[in-house]
Amino acid sequence: MIFTVMVNEGPYQHQSSDSALAFTRAALAEGHTIFRVFFYNDGVNNGTRLAVPPKDDRELQKEWSALAKEHDLDMVICIAAAQRRGLMDASEAERQGLDANNIIDGFHISGLGQLIEGSIQSDRTVVFGD
Amino acid sequence: MAMLHIVNKSPFERVAFESCLRYVKAGDSILMIEDASVGAIEGTKFADQLKAAMADTSVYVLGGDLAARGMSEDRMIEGIKSVDYAGFVELVADNEKTQSWV
Amino acid sequence: MxxxxxxxxxxxxxxxxxxxxxxxxxxxxxxxxEQDISLAFIDDGVYQIAKGQNTDGIGMKNFSATYKALGDYDINKIFVEKESLDERGMTADDLMDLVWEDEDDDWAEKPSIKIVSRAEMADVLADQDVHYSF
Incomplete structure (x- = not known):
């Protein structure tokens, strides 16, 4: 079965990133296909590479990044939500005339249409939020 | 066209769980995750409402979330099933659609 | 598609x-x-389409006018739960006048908002394929 997962909360502040990550892993382990993971609202904060949690805590952004690499996942950060919250990839930072970018490997920035398309193409859409 | 209702709010703090119960139809399933997992406990002020809904719906709790909140499964309302994330995935697959009561 | x-x-x-x-x-x-789009306003969601929103005192953009534009995008299935209005001391008169123009009926202006009971709303929700919750 084909799933699209939507993550609407940032890491650490809310459990939804942990829940979505565990769900996505389990879906893959059960042989399902993840068409796309779409990060919206504060969920875009799952895509920063500049987080440095304490050593004894989990590293959510890196775990998502590693999962994307391992399973070749399409993980999309909503551009409108990302711009509000200061999440930039290199090309977007350049376009905006900013001096830095902060997206971790495995995520890419794109439009909200990716969410709608994901839900059209998938058998199930599962929303994780607050 | 059965629906899986995913609830993640404690019924003692927010109205989301109560709202969900008013919308559940016969044959639907409810999965309690995150803070909603505490709703699975017997003898709370919320238990009767949930038990009423259980007459024609299946109710599940993500076991890891319940355990994390210090509640053991032997305190659960009878008839509630504890699942792991594989069970969560199975519930999503088995129901035609899901709604998250965020 | x-x-x-x-x-x-x-x-x-x-x-x-x-x-x-x-x-x-x-x-x-x-x-x-070009998908079949519906909106449901339940619980505090009904305040999103309350008329007379004025954000002058909070320094935030008043985006309520955007709901009025939905009709221009052929988004005209807006369901509001009556019980949620009742619980908040509100009636249909407290909501913005959201309308759309029906091209099959000589562009007649028609209301987009449908006030429905909780039971009717449950039927509406059950009849969907994808649920986005906010």
């Missing part, structure tokens, strides 16, 4: 959190995909 029934479930008041505004942004993008 296949057509699916998309339901946007709005249960939170505007301004206190960003969910109402960002939900609206998804709705507007979705309009371009």
């Amino acid at each position: 296949a057509t699916k029934k998309f339901m946007y479930v709005n249960r939170k008041a505007p301004y206190g959190t960003v969910y109402a505004l960002e939900a609206l942004e998804v709705v507007l993008i979705a309009a371009a995909f």
